[in-house]
Amino acid sequence: MKCRICRETAVIALPRHNSAFCKEHFLDFFKRQVQRAIREFRMFSRKDRILVCVSGGKDSLTLWHILHELNYDTTGLYIDLGIGEYSKRSRRLCEDMAKSLGRELKVVEFSKAVAPIKDLARAAKRTDCSTCGVVKRYYFNKVALEEGYNVVATGHNLDDEAARLLGNLLRWQLEFVQKQYPVLEEEKGLKRKVKPLCRLTEQEIAAYAFLNRITYLRDECPMSHDSTSLLYKEALNRIELQSPGTKHFFYLQFLYRKRKGNLKGLSENAAVEPDGAETGDSKGGPFQCRVCGLPSSGQICSFCKITGYLDKSDQTPYEHA
């Protein structure tokens, strides 16, 4: 197997691109894909202050590493959710990355200030993963707002996004399909959110991390057993194996059509706001949450709703941290 560019021995094969690369040209390819996503979806410029959400996994640590390599102004944000040994190890890996890049890492002590995520999920009668999602999204936005960051960046990759799209289509949740995009523009108190790794697969990110000696937590989150996204990823990987390029085409063609307006009609007659559907008071949002004052699709935001099930819900951990 030879590098497509220099004909040296290749270190990685990319069946979906029908090519292979040596270390140097793979890293070039990887950088170009990230830059292309940033440019194509107008994510940010070198003037922006970027808050990079890191979990200690390969995607988010790779994201921080490559954005720093590309000379963007980055700060890490880690949220300690209190998932035992898993949280301790993942926090240490984020701290190590901060040190090696010479950049700041902010830490939200959610578990100490409010509750371990598992207790919160039980109290709120939600799944672990959906509770975790609400808490993370809340702090990503809150910290960016309060500390003057322009953009929040997360490590979602092509596999994540393709699996999410598949799940939304299998359940005909067209209102979510409508919203799915690698950039969510800033609006009324919600900071711009971006996914610069959306053109790269898990395998490619793992290769980048390996070649750059990035130490990351290999284990899946011990609470992710109820995550259906793993199931959709497996199904797509099964298809990809026999028909390389399917995943790439499925997701990137979706984005391409969306940008061209070719999916405009892909919506229901009556769109339903996901959060508002629960509270029944979503019309005319976004509102200001009556509890924390941050933007919300209902009168009380999802974060304050679920932490309201705990006794100590009146504490706002980031301020105490």
Next chain:
Amino acid sequence: MKCRICRETAVIALPRHNSAFCKEHFLDFFKRQVQRAIREFRMFSRKDRILVCVSGGKDSLTLWHILHELNYDTTGLYIDLGIGEYSKRSRRLCEDMAKSLGRELKVVEFSKAVAPIKDLARAAKRTDCSTCGVVKRYYFNKVALEEGYNVVATGHNLDDEAARLLGNLLRWQLEFVQKQYPVLEEEKGLKRKVKPLCRLTEQEIAAYAFLNRITYLRDECPMSHDSTSLLYKEALNRIELQSPGTKHFFYLQFLYRKRKGNLKGLSENAAVEPDGAETGDSKGGPFQCRVCGLPSSGQICSFCKITGYLDKSDQTPYEHA
């Protein structure tokens, strides 16, 4: 495991319906699902003459059996494609079914009159499966037209249709998604086509065949190795196993939304006619094929185009049979 209706020992579990049935109540359930599809999609009535396309497999033989049970006026149609021993055995099973129901079976001797399907595929430089599809669709319609049948019925099941929908979405072939429906109405020389088993899974059809002692060919067609639909079925079955009901919801919710007009916008700005895309002359169709005179989306129909690659393409096998 007990029958949901009578609490006797169940013979089949249906996780997607969260229930189980004894033999009697499973057969009731099965009949009701077929009747519901016929009624819901206005497929046909007892006054219609129905041409049932049979291949010797479980789906098509089950379809013929149940439509006969439900007192519809049915005739079988078998197309001999010349796939060696496979064709001989499948033809015999169709003849057996005709005898046991006391109904007529029509046979098109395609392989003798034109060529074995494999030779045709090679000459036309198409895959085996797509060549087979063109030939079958051509004769289903031709025989129905020439012999005065109102409706052509095929044995496509829920798994087939869900896999097809998934494939069309993964490739963003929205023009095919637009057309996919269990009834294609008669138009300009194309007879109405229906899929009465669209609410039933492969597993349920296999159970019906077993309980009714229907002998069918268990082997997949030996030429279907290049069929991507098997791949999509596997992927959906993988998801179904962990999340029962996904397949059912995915396909039937699609149909439901389609009927309600909730997917109207699910189309491209510029729709492309699948056959016309190849000939470049699809505008304003359907045409009459210049070779055989039957309806066509281009000036020459797909059947005549591919048989044109053979020397003896001027023979029209059904007339000689």
